[in-house]
Amino acid sequence: MPGLRSCASGLTRVHQLLSAAGPYDAVSGQALAWQRVLAQRGLAGDVHAVYRDPRAAGEIRPIEQLDAAAGDLLVLHYSAHAPRLRELLDGPWRLALVHHNITPARYLWHHGAFAAVACALGRRELPRYVEAADAVAGVSAFNARELEAAGAEQADVVPIFLDPGRLSARGRTPTGDGPLVLVVGRLVPNKRHDLAIESFALLRRELEPRARLLCVGEALSGEYRELVEGMAGEGVTLAGGLSQPDLNAAYASALVLLSASEHEGFCVPLLEAFAFGVPVVARPAGGMPEVGGDAVLWAGEEPFDPAVAAELLHAAISDSELRAELADRGQARLEEYAPERVAERIVAFAERALSW
Amino acid sequence: MRPEDAAEDARAQAARKRDEGRYPPVGPGALEGSIGEPELDDLERWARIHVDPAGAYSTRRLGAPVTGVKRLMLRLLRQQQLELEAQQTRFNVAVVEHLRRLERE
Numbered sequence: 532m533p534g535l536r537s538c539a540s541g542l543t544r545v546h547q548l549l550s551a552a553g554p555y556d557a558v559s560g561q562a563l564a565w566q567r568v569l570a571q572r573g574l575a576g577d578v579h580a581v582y583r584d585p586r587a588a589g590e591i592r593p594i595e596q597l598d599a600a601a602g603d604l605l606v607l608h609y610s611a612h613a614p615r616l617r618e619l620l621d622g623p624w625r626l627a628l629v630h631h632n633i634t635p636a637r638y639l640w641h642h643g644a645f646a647a648v649a650c651a652l653g654r655r656e657l658p659r660y661v662e663a664a665d666a667v668a669g670v671s672a673f674n675a676r677e678l679e680a681a682g683a684e685q686a687d688v689v690p691i692f693l694d695p696g697r698l699s700a701r702g703r704t705p706t707g708d709g710p711l712v713l714v715v716g717r718l719v720p721n722k723r724h725d726l727a728i729e730s731f732a733l734l735r736r737e738l739e740p741r742a743r744l745l746c747v748g749e750a751l752s753g754e755y756r757e758l759v760e761g762m763a764g765e766g767v768t769l770a771g772g773l774s775q776p777d778l779n780a781a782y783a784s785a786l787v788l789l790s791a792s793e794h795e796g797f798c799v800p801l802l803e804a805f806a807f808g809v810p811v812v813a814r815p816a817g818g819m820p821e822v823g824g825d826a827v828l829w830a831g832e833e834p835f836d837p838a839v840a841a842e843l844l845h846a847a848i849s850d851s852e853l854r855a856e857l858a859d860r861g862q863a864r865l866e867e868y869a870p871e872r873v874a875e876r877i878v879a880f881a882e883r884a885l886s887w
Numbered sequence: 888m889r890p891e892d893a894a895e896d897a898r899a900q901a902a903r904k905r906d907e908g909r910y911p912p913v914g915p916g917a918l919e920g921s922i923g924e925p926e927l928d929d930l931e932r933w934a935r936i937h938v939d940p941a942g943a944y945s946t947r948r949l950g951a952p953v954t955g956v957k958r959l960m961l962r963l964l965r966q967q968q969l970e971l972e973a974q975q976t977r978f979n980v981a982v983v984e985h986l987r988r989l990e991r992e
Contacts, residue, residue, distance in 0.1 A: 585947045640929070641921040725917040737909060753941075762917050828893050838910040842897035846888060853888045860890070 545569050545576040545604040545881055550613035550649070552580035552591040555749055555772040556717070557691070557799045558610045558631045559587055561670070564692040565606060565629075568874045569881055576603070581613035599624050604885050609633070609660060612652035620663035627884035628664035629689065630674045632796025632817070633657070638721040642758075643751045646719075657681040666884035670797045671818030689880050690822075692873045693802045693865075702776030704784050705768070709741030710848045713785040713809070715778070715800040716792060718750035718759055718769065723814075723835070726791035728762050730840035735766055738845040742766060744789075745781060747773050782807040787847040791835055795819050801827065802868055805861030810847040810854055812840055822868075826860035927986060934979035936972040 547562035562578045569576070579594045580587075594615050599605060601623035607616060610631040620626065636651035658681045661667055668687035669675035678686035705711060712731055716722045724746060731744040744763075749772040750756035760769060773781065782788075788804040790813040797818045804811050811827045813819055814835050819827075828847060830840045846853055888896065904910045925933070940961045945953035961968065 585945070585950075637923050640923075640925045644933075720918055720922055723916060723918065729916065733910060737904065825890065828890060828897075831894055831898060834913055834915070836898075836901060836913045838901035838905060838913070839894075839897045841910075842900045843893060846893050846897065850888050850893075853890065853893060857890055 543602055545574040545606060546599055547578040548605055548607045549580040550611045550616055551582040552587040553584040554586035558608050561691060562608050563590055564694060565877055568877050572878050574881060581615045604881060611649040612656060625884050626664045628660050628667040630669045630678050632674050634721050634794055642720050642755050646751060668880050672821055673818035674796050687880055689876045690868055690873050691797050691799055692870060693868055694870060697775050698779055698806050700776040700779060702774055702780045704780045705745050707743050709743050710739050711785045712742055712744045712844060713781055713788050714746045717748040718756055721794040723791040723793055724759050725762055726835050726837055727789050728767060730837040732764050733837055733841035734844045739848060745770055747778060747781060782809055785809050787812060787844055790814060792816055798822055805865045808858040810857040812843040812847055824864055826857055826864045931983050934983045936976045
């Protein structure tokens with residue numbers, strides 16, 4: 532078990548814990564945002580991860596360096612199994628569990644052994660984490676319901692903290708011209724890039740011959756990237772992970788955001804698209820309907836129909852009245868997730884976990 | 888057009904063009920066949936462990952030398968890795984065989 536510091540100073544510290552930290556993933560971003568919000572209220576602490584991508588190592592420390600005392604609060608941002616997190620469940624500290632959701636392993640068994648095992652065990656062990664925590668929250672009501680199904684008496688909802696400041700810097704604009712359709716999310720099977728690419732192909736063939744599709748997100752593996760590249764036809768670019776300024780430039784150039792994802796705990800790109808006034812066409816999966824509300828063109832009921840998605844993309848690109856209405860509604864959704872409101876909920880949740 | 892009308896309009900357009908043969912029937916998507924819980928045949932295939940050294944790489948900027956060192960170390964430790972793979976494969980194959988027997992009974 533990582534080091535136990537005596538609480539001689541009398542100061543309570545709040546540490547954020549992750550199973551894995553990467554440069555572009557939403558959960559790492561949230562742990563850092565919680566750290567900043569709580570530090571402003573006098574609840575300082577560090578962010579630690581079991582597995583760290585070297586590109587995220589500057590801000591996130593290894594779990595072995597965790598220096599926690601009895602009375603401190605550990606906020607565990609849960610998104611996958613990691614053996615060393617489990618060791619922390621029975622310590623003398625307070626424990627708060629934030630459920631970011633875990634991809635069902637059925638999407639991963641055939642594409643990534645490590646991720647499949649981490650997700651399968653993560654879901655299996657969720658009840659044990661719920662039982663050990665002093666307070667639990669999901670980043671959406673969808674996630675909170677999963678916590679209650681795992682045994683929580685009461686699960687709060689503390690949404691994703693979107694800092695508008697990080698959307699201001701502009702990097703490199705995507706090359707080419709023609710209407711730009713954007714897909715933002717890791718290149719993993721549950722995001723269903725196959726269906727997004729199929730929708731785009733129909734759009735390009737029938738409605739917008741000059742359209743371009745830019746898929747932004749790190750691939751599960753080199754092999755999986757090659758598999759998706761094999762599906763990508765003319766006009767499709769797989770950009771990999773982009774820095775925030777480059778992603779901002781992509782949003783600023785895009786005419787529509789598309790998501791064919793089948794499993795989402797929250798879906799941060801919805802809020803990012805709203806911030807840029809970019810219309811969204813999406814499948815109503817997981818936590819997305821509660822986040823997007825009436826500001827998204829939902830691509831209907833199951834099964835996902837790429838032809839309907841193509842028609843919606845065309846409407847979102849070409850109908851200025853529709854675009855303006857969606858932009859207004861997107862702004863209203865953003866107000867629901869205003870940083871000061873979410874910050875209050877983060878602080879209230881942490882205080883409750885400390886006073887439990 | 889109002890957003891509330893857009894979905895209905897899109898469905899109508901898609902149905903009309905599908906009737907005209909311009910859109911294909913709704914399919915499950917190219918990935919569908921590789922999504923799902925593993926079958927016993929999958930377990931049998933996965934039982935034989937072979938870890939590709941290409942999986943060892945660096946994500947750092949200018950990480951090529953780090954990748955080179957990692958792969959060199961794997962080559963130097965190949966003997967140990969083969970024994971590890973063999974022991975794990977022996978266990979896996981035995982378990983799958985056991986499952987096959989249970990399935991037949």
